[in-house]
Amino acid sequence: MRKLMFAMLLAASLCEVGCIVPIYSTLRDRRTQELIFVSENLRHCTEIWERMWFLDLPDISTPYRVHGGVL
Known part of the structure; x- marks a missing residue:
């Protein structure tokens, strides 16, 4: 038995389905908050990733050739 x-x-x-202990509150207003x-925290993940890998900085390579010497 x-x-x-x-x-x-x-x-x-x-x-x-899911965890035994619920992640979000059962109150509708609290759960929405x-x-x-x-979602706001997850939305900023791409900005943090770009900042970490320095992808948000301007590109220093020029599209045209330069002399490179002192004039």
């Missing part, structure tokens, strides 16, 4: 109950509990936990904060 214990094995059957344990198997049913295990099957029920595997069928559940949390989702907005999360």
Whole structure:
């Protein structure tokens, strides 16, 4: 009987989608605020990546040839 109950509990936990402990609040207003904060943080990931790899700096190579010496 214990094995059957344990198997049913295990099957029920595997069928559940997501984590046992919910990430977001059950209150609608609080959950909306949390989702907005999360989406704002994820939106800035590309800016952080560009800043980390110095992709946001202007390109120093010129499209035309220069003399390179002192005039």
